Structure formats: C-alpha cells, structure tokens
Amino acid sequence: MIKLNNISKFYKPDVWAVNKVSLDIDPGEFVSIVGQSGTGKSTLAKLLFAEERPTEGTIEIGGWDITDIKQHEVPYLRRQIGFIFQDFKLLPKKNIYENISFAMQTSGMDDSQIKKVLPQILKIVGLQHKAERYPNQLSGGEQQRAAIARSLVHQPKLLIADEPTGNLDSINSREIIDLLLRINHLNTTVILVTHNRDIVNSLNKRVVTMEGGRIISDQKRGRYIL
Amino acid sequence: MFVNFRRVFKFAAQDFGRNIWLSIVNITILILALLTINFLIIFNLLTNNAIHVIKEKVDVSIYFKQTITQEQIDDLKQKISSSQYIKSVDYVSEEESLENFITKHAQDENLLNAIEELKKDNSSVFLASLKIKAKDISMYESILKELKESQYVDLFEIDENQFQDYTLMTQRLINISDKIRLFAYVLSGVFMLIAFMMVFNTIKIAIYTHRDEIAIMKLVGATENFIKAPFILNILFYNMIALILIIVIVYLGGIFLQPIMDKLFEGYTINLISYFNSNFIVIFFGQLLLSCVFSIISSLISIKRYLKF
Ligand SMILES: Nc1ncnc2c1ncn2[C@@H]1O[C@H](COP(=O)(O)OP(=O)(O)OP(=O)(O)O)[C@@H](O)[C@H]1O
Numbered sequence: 387m388i389k390l391n392n393i394s395k396f397y398k399p400d401v402w403a404v405n406k407v408s409l410d411i412d413p414g415e416f417v418s419i420v421g422q423s424g425t426g427k428s429t430l431a432k433l434l435f436a437e438e439r440p441t442e443g444t445i446e447i448g449g450w451d452i453t454d455i456k457q458h459e460v461p462y463l464r465r466q467i468g469f470i471f472q473d474f475k476l477l478p479k480k481n482i483y484e485n486i487s488f489a490m491q492t493s494g495m496d497d498s499q500i501k502k503v504l505p506q507i508l509k510i511v512g513l514q515h516k517a518e519r520y521p522n523q524l525s526g527g528e529q530q531r532a533a534i535a536r537s538l539v540h541q542p543k544l545l546i547a548d549e550p551t552g553n554l555d556s557i558n559s560r561e562i563i564d565l566l567l568r569i570n571h572l573n574t575t576v577i578l579v580t581h582n583r584d585i586v587n588s589l590n591k592r593v594v595t596m597e598g599g600r601i602i603s604d605q606k607r608g609r610y611i612l
Numbered sequence: 613m614f615v616n617f618r619r620v621f622k623f624a625a626q627d628f629g630r631n632i633w634l635s636i637v638n639i640t641i642l643i644l645a646l647l648t649i650n651f652l653i654i655f656n657l658l659t660n661n662a663i664h665v666i667k668e669k670v671d672v673s674i675y676f677k678q679t680i681t682q683e684q685i686d687d688l689k690q691k692i693s694s695s696q697y698i699k700s701v702d703y704v705s706e707e708e709s710l711e712n713f714i715t716k717h718a719q720d721e722n723l724l725n726a727i728e729e730l731k732k733d734n735s736s737v738f739l740a741s742l743k744i745k746a747k748d749i750s751m752y753e754s755i756l757k758e759l760k761e762s763q764y765v766d767l768f769e770i771d772e773n774q775f776q777d778y779t780l781m782t783q784r785l786i787n788i789s790d791k792i793r794l795f796a797y798v799l800s801g802v803f804m805l806i807a808f809m810m811v812f813n814t815i816k817i818a819i820y821t822h823r824d825e826i827a828i829m830k831l832v833g834a835t836e837n838f839i840k841a842p843f844i845l846n847i848l849f850y851n852m853i854a855l856i857l858i859i860v861i862v863y864l865g866g867i868f869l870q871p872i873m874d875k876l877f878e879g880y881t882i883n884l885i886s887y888f889n890s891n892f893i894v895i896f897f898g899q900l901l902l903s904c905v906f907s908i909i910s911s912l913i914s915i916k917r918y919l920k921f
C-alpha cells in the first residue's frame with residue numbers, strides 16, 4: 387500500500403523534519419505513529435498526501451510513485467485518500483449535510499451519486515439524525531465524526547488521521563478510535579498519528595515511534611514506549 | 613464536465629450575491645471605464661462629421677469686373693474646369709447673387725431698402741461670379757495659385773475669405789478636439805487602471821474570505837481550475853452586467869443627443885442610434901472583449917499571487 391524509501395524532508399533554515407525514513411505499510415493495516423512534539427509525524431503525513439514534497443527519497447502509494455507528483459495530479463491522489471485532523475476543518479456556515487456534499491461536489495461527484503452515498507456515510511458515523519445541524523450545534527466528537535464522514539466520500543483505500551482525538555475528552559476519543567477501527571475492518575488502511583498513550587496501548591496494533599525525524603522503533607503489536 | 617460547469621456557475625452566483633456591495637462598486641468602475649470609451653467613439657464621430665461638413669461648405673469665389681466679356685468668362689470657366697484639383701465650377705449670375713443675398717438677409721429691412729435704392733440707379737449691386745469647389749480642402753492653395761497666375765487675373769477678384777475662415781475653423785476644431793480626445797484617452801486609461809486594480813483586489817478579498825472553503829476543496833481533491841473558475845466567472849458577470857448597462861446608457865444618450873446634433877449639423881446630421889445599430893457588434897462586443905481580457909489578466913495575476921497551490 388505505502389512504500390517510503392529513505393524519505394527526508396528539509397525545512398529552511400536548518401530543520402530535517404523527516405530524516406531518512408523507510409516504511410512499508412500493507413493494505414488493511416492499522417498503524418499508529420507516535421512520538422514527541424516536533425518529531426516529524428505531521429510532516430510525514432503531509433508527504434503522504436502531497437501537501438509537501440520530499441527533499442530526498444521516494445514515496446509510493448498503491449503502486450503510484452508520488453515522489454515528484456505534478457500539481458495537477460494531486461487532486462486525483464487526494465480523491466483516493468481520506469484525511470482527518472485535530473481541528474475537524476468543518477465549514478461553520480454549512481450544516482453537516484452541506485459540509486459533506488460540498489466536498490463531494492467540489493471533487494466532481496455527480497448529484498445522483500451524492501444523494502445515494504451521503505446518507506449511507508452519515509449512517510456509518512452515526513450522524514444520520516443530525517445532518518441538519520451546524521458544527522457549533524455538535525459536540526467535538528460529533529464534529530470529528532462528521533469530518534470522518536467527509537473523508538469517506540470517495541471510499542478511500544487509505545485514511546490518514548493526524549491527532550484526531552487531540553481536542554476530545556476520553557469518551558469521545560474512544561468513540562472516534564472505535565469508528566476508525568470499524569473503517570479499518572471495512573478494508574481501509576488507517577494511519578493514526580497520536581499522542582494518546584491509553585489509546586495506543588489498548589489498540590494492540592502496529593506502532594511506529596519517531597524521534598528527531600527518524601523512526602526509532604516499529605513494532606507489530608506495539609505499546610506506547612516514550 | 614457539465615456538472616462541474618453548473619457548480620462553478622452556482623458558486624460564482626452565490627458569491628456575487630453575498631458581496632453585493634463589492635459587486636456594485638466593481639460594476640460601477642467598469643461602467644465608468646466603458647463610458648469614457650463610448651464618449652470617445654461618439655466624440656470622434658462628431659468631430660469627424662463637423663470637419664466633413666466644413667470641408668463640404670468651403671469654396672472659393674471669383675467675382676468678375678464689369679470689363680470682362682462673356683467669351684472671356686466662358687474661356688475662364690473652361691480653363692478652371694479642366695484643372696485636376698476642381699470638383700465643380702458654378703456660374704452665378706448677377707441676378708442670382710442678388711437673390712441669394714436677399715434670401716439670406718430677408719430679416720434685415722434696412723439692408724434690403726438700401727439695395728432697392730441702388731437698384732433704382734440701375735447700377736448693379738452684385739457682380740457675376742464663379743463658385744469653385746476643390747476635390748479636397750488641401751487643394752485650394754494650388755487652385756488659388758493657378759487663379760493668380762491666370763492671364764485674366766486683371767479681370768476678376770478672388771474672394772478667399774470664406775476659404776480662409778473655414779481653414780481657420782477646421783484648424784481650431786482639430787486642435788480643440790485633439791485636446792479633448794487626449795483627455796478622454798487619459799481618463800479612460802485611468803478608469804481602466806482603477807478597474808484593473810479593483811478586480812485584482814476583489815479577487816484577493818474573495819480568496820481571503822473563502823480561505824477555509826478553499827483549504828477544504830484542496831483537501832478533498834478539487835482540481836485547481838475548479839477552485840479558480842468561480843472567481844473568474846464572478847468577474848465576468850461584472851463585465852457582462854456593466855456592458856448591458858452601458859448599452860442602455862449609450863442608447864439613452866443617443867436619444868438625448870440626437871436633437872442637439874440635428875440642430876448643430878442641419879442637413880449634414882448623423883443618426884447616432886443607427887450608427888450604433890449598424891456597428892453594434894464591433895463596438896459593444898469589442899468593448900466586452902477588451903474589458904474581459906483586462907479583467908481576466910488582472911484576476912489571473914491576483915489568483916497567482918494569493919491562491920497558493
Ligand atoms: N512549514 C515548515 N517550515 C519550517 N519548519 C517546519 C515546517 N513544518 C514543520 N516544521 C518543523 O519540522 C519539525 C517537525 O514538525 P511536525 O509538525 O512534523 O511535528 P509533529 O511531530 O507533528 O509535532 P506535533 O506532535 O507537535 O504535532 C518541527 O521542528 C517543525 O518546527
């Protein structure tokens with residue numbers, strides 16, 4: 387699914403945010419990436435959806451070498467990947483239904499497809515009864531679920547979650563992680579960047595630990611070791 | 613493809629409504645820019661016509677002295693007619709001259725009475741004359757020169773006052789209209805520049821107010837053109853509306869100006885409305901093309917600058 391080969395990312399003036407990272411992720415895996423602040427986790431995620439280009443090394447996703455991906459090809463890469471972030475990134479002036487349909491519209495899906503797929507996705511995240519609500523009328527967990535719903539509209543093979551529980555309490559966090567697990571069960575590869583020790587330990591899945599832009603540990607059934 | 617176009621159109625229309633004041637200001641500036649262009653078009657039309665009218669009216673007359681014989685007159689007329697510069701030569705008899713004079717001064721009773729007195733003495737008030745029109749106004753100098761070198765030069769007098777007056781008038785008209793035209797060019801340049809900057813800033817503002825939407829569009833895989841297109845389309849809406857309004861303004865202006873024109877040019881008037889009708893495509897689509905090209909260039913520069921991919 388994902389092949390990182392000796393990837394480095396240099397930021398001016400003097401930061402190697404990611405430093406000679408090699409990583410293979412198989413289809414259907416659930417991988418947690420942990421590490422202290424500023425160790426390059428988000429940078430790694432950005433390299434995966436071509437928000438940043440690597441300074442060195444090569445990146446392959448689903449057999450597609452995106453190392454030097456052209457700007458006009460980026461949208462088509464992103465239609466195959468879902469993303470969620472700590473800050474949900476919902477549009478406050480659109481309700482949940484509109485937020486998701488906006489994403490579907492702007493990425494070129496036609497109306498009949500939207501009408502068909504959107505309710506199904508809302509159901510997966512359990513928001514079918516709150517579609518008319520605006521983001522500020524929802525709890526943090528619900529907002530994140532809406533964001534997850536949006537990330538699922540293209541039925542992505544890969545979901546990248548950069549600290550999705552960073553703004554949530556433990557109960558809401560748990561719900562989000564359970565949702566990610568369910569999505570993983572539906573055969574979507576999930577990459578979860580997190581600081582949350584309890585969650586990582588409870589998952590009992592692969593854990594990649596980073597420090598100073600490098601991978602210092604990669605365990606099949608890992609624990610939070612920092 | 614069609615779905616995308618419809619959506620771009622919808623997004624652009626929403627934006628137009630949401631920033632209605634910005635839209636109005638933009639359209640106003642565009643209208644001012646187009647207005648100066650249309651002013652130039654009408655102004656050129658008027659000055660060209662005025663100059664044409666003057667040229668039509670110019671002539672040179674030669675008045676025969678009493679001593680000239682009819683043969684000499686015929687011979688002279690013959691010679692003048694054969695000159696390459698001449699468009700027409702008309703013989704005006706004493707009686708005709710008198711009649712012309714009387715009709716011209718029909719209101720002036722004192723003058724007419726004085727002429728009646730003179731007529732009683734049986735001395736002729738007016739002389740027979742030849743009215744000479746050149747093919748082109750620039751040829752009068754040559755014609756005058758030829759006349760002055762004629763063998764009959766002692767038998768007539770040349771009246772070139774009218775020619776001199778008109779030459780002076782034309783020269784003045786050209787001078788003034790050149791100044792006005794220059795001013796209008798500068799003004800329309802200034803308005804174009806303002807319109808250019810307005811569009812640039814409007815796009816900048818639109819990009820700023822839509823930054824969250826844009827970020828999400830990029831994230832979910834909207835193409836670059838899909839993101840850019842509504843901004844440009846919105847600007848094209850402005851141009852379209854400005855053009856429609858300018859057409860209305862120009863035609864209303866034409867209706868208003870027509871009577872003034874008719875009075876000014878008498879028999880030589882031009883019909884403004886039919887002028888605009890018969891040149892509609894060139895004039896208005898030309899303007900639309902010009903303003904759209906300007907706007908799109910400005911939009912693209914602004915987008916390139918403020919919308920980072
Ligand atoms: N655009 C940038 N320009 C310069 N330096 C950057 C940029 N983005 C990140 N960095 C630097 O790269 C390093 C890695 O940043 P990154 O965001 O990947 O860390 P992180 O592991 O996600 O941290 P956190 O857990 O706090 O989110 C940091 O030192 C950061 O300051």
Ligand SMILES: [Mg+2]
Nearest residue numbers: 427428429548
């Ligand atoms: Mg981070």
